[in-house]
Amino acid sequence: MIKKVSVDDLKPGMEVVQLSADVWQYLPYLYTKPGVIRNDAQIQAIKRDGFLHAFINTDIHSELSDEERLEKLILAQENEAPRKPRRPFNKVIDQARQAYTRALDQTKRIITDAKMGRQVDFHSSAEALEGVIESAIQNADTIVCLSKLSKYDSYTYSHSINVAAIAVVFGEFLGLPRRDLEVLGVAGMMHDLGKTAIPNRIINKRGRLTKNEFEQIKKHPIFGLKILEKSQDIPMGVMQAVAEHHEKFNGSGYPHGLKKSDTSVFGRILSLADVYDALTSDRSYKDAILPNKALAIMYGMRDQDFDTREVQLFIKCLGIFPAGSLVKLSSGNYGVVFESNPEQPLLPKIKIILDEDLTPIPARLVDLAVPDNGVELRIVECADPSQYKINLKPYFHSRIDNSPFNM
Numbered sequence: 001m002i003k004k005v006s007v008d009d010l011k012p013g014m015e016v017v018q019l020s021a022d023v024w025q026y027l028p029y030l031y032t033k034p035g036v037i038r039n040d041a042q043i044q045a046i047k048r049d050g051f052l053h054a055f056i057n058t059d060i061h062s063e064l065s066d067e068e069r070l071e072k073l074i075l076a077q078e079n080e081a082p083r084k085p086r087r088p089f090n091k092v093i094d095q096a097r098q099a100y101t102r103a104l105d106q107t108k109r110i111i112t113d114a115k116m117g118r119q120v121d122f123h124s125s126a127e128a129l130e131g132v133i134e135s136a137i138q139n140a141d142t143i144v145c146l147s148k149l150s151k152y153d154s155y156t157y158s159h160s161i162n163v164a165a166i167a168v169v170f171g172e173f174l175g176l177p178r179r180d181l182e183v184l185g186v187a188g189m190m191h192d193l194g195k196t197a198i199p200n201r202i203i204n205k206r207g208r209l210t211k212n213e214f215e216q217i218k219k220h221p222i223f224g225l226k227i228l229e230k231s232q233d234i235p236m237g238v239m240q241a242v243a244e245h246h247e248k249f250n251g252s253g254y255p256h257g258l259k260k261s262d263t264s265v266f267g268r269i270l271s272l273a274d275v276y277d278a279l280t281s282d283r284s285y286k287d288a289i290l291p292n293k294a295l296a297i298m299y300g301m302r303d304q305d306f307d308t309r310e311v312q313l314f315i316k317c318l319g320i321f322p323a324g325s326l327v328k329l330s331s332g333n334y335g336v337v338f339e340s341n342p343e344q345p346l347l348p349k350i351k352i353i354l355d356e357d358l359t360p361i362p363a364r365l366v367d368l369a370v371p372d373n374g375v376e377l378r379i380v381e382c383a384d385p386s387q388y389k390i391n392l393k394p395y396f397h398s399r400i401d402n403s404p405f406n407m
Contacts, residue, residue, distance in 0.1 A: 005055075110193070122232075122233050141340055155282075166318075170313075170317050173313070191224065195224075244267030249304060275305070276294055299311060316342055327383060329379060330377055331356075347378075
């Protein structure tokens with residue numbers, strides 16, 4: 001429910017909703033910037049600027065616990081709740097890329113701050129993440145693509161922003177309110193801050209870790225929590241997620257061996273995003289696994305590492321063939337998954353880019369759920385673009401047709 005309130009009644013945690021632009025003509029002293037009120041300082045700034053009223057979303061202030069709210073959301077998804085319409089991929093990909101880059105830059109700053117012993121800034125991180133959240137709401141496939149196709153010189157930075165992005169995408173898929181998406185995203189950006197307290201020779205070691213070295217690694221969630229406790233205004237949800245992102249469903253995780261019943265919703269979502277990105281990323285000691293195989297591995301970890309229903313919905317969210325995957329079609333041609341299809345996960349939208357000999361052809365977008373000139377195409381297998389030295393990034397921009405091809 002949307003309710004008009006006086007700015008004197010605003011409190012941290014309230015969500016200001018976005019209204020049509022013409023409302024301002026009738027209510028010139030209305031505060032209209034959408035988003036969660038973060039602290040009392042923001043409220044005081046709103047008052048100083050002369051605003052008198054705001055419209056807030058009262059639905060997010062239910063008396064349900066986080067677990068009860070998640071259960072309701074899971075049930076809705078299992079009962080095939082209708083999906084919100086998405087904006088066309090090519091209309092929002094450039095905006096998503098800018099948002100992703102801004103959030104990545106902030107991730108670098110907070111990791112550097114942690115290394116230097118400085119406090120990390122939650123509010124700047126939340127502001128930098130706003131564009132990622134908006135992109136996830138408009139078309140989550142843009143963010144999924146960027147998380148897999150963007151390569152940076154440091155796994156630490158790219159992994160942190162990818163975990164943030166994927167956690168936000170999954171949270172949005174579940175229907176979490178925007179303030180929770182903010183907490184999830186910032187927790188993703190900060191989830192590995194504790195590794196700054198561990199020697200680089202251990203973090204970057206190519207061979208198998210010794211028992212003592214692994215014991216050091218297992219302490220990084222605790223170190224991360226201590227870093228956050230020294231900083232100001234870090235929400236409890238962020239601290240819980242950082243502390244719990246390596247705990248497991250059956251209690252075999254670390255640092256405290258907590259079971260599902262003892263962990264937070266944020267911690268479990270972060271764990272799913274963390275494992276998926278780790279599996280699908282190149283590391284100093286292992287090559288990336290194809291996204292569909294990574295999801296199959298995660299499904300095999302159900303009732304051990306992950307709650308079965310939660311990991312099933314995570315797979316449904318990303319799709320059997322996540323956006324950005326290179327696939328071989330029944331026609332022999334190759335294409336990249338452009339947009340997932342939650343209702344028919346085996347039939348996403350594909351951008352055909354190569355013939356059966358891996359020769360570039362004019363890019364063409366097809367929807368596998370719709371016969372192509374009377375021919376029903378299907379995906380035969382996923383392919384590894386690095387094996388063929390194919391750069392997929394040029395195909396994901398605002399132009400659909402005749403995209404450049406780089407070898």
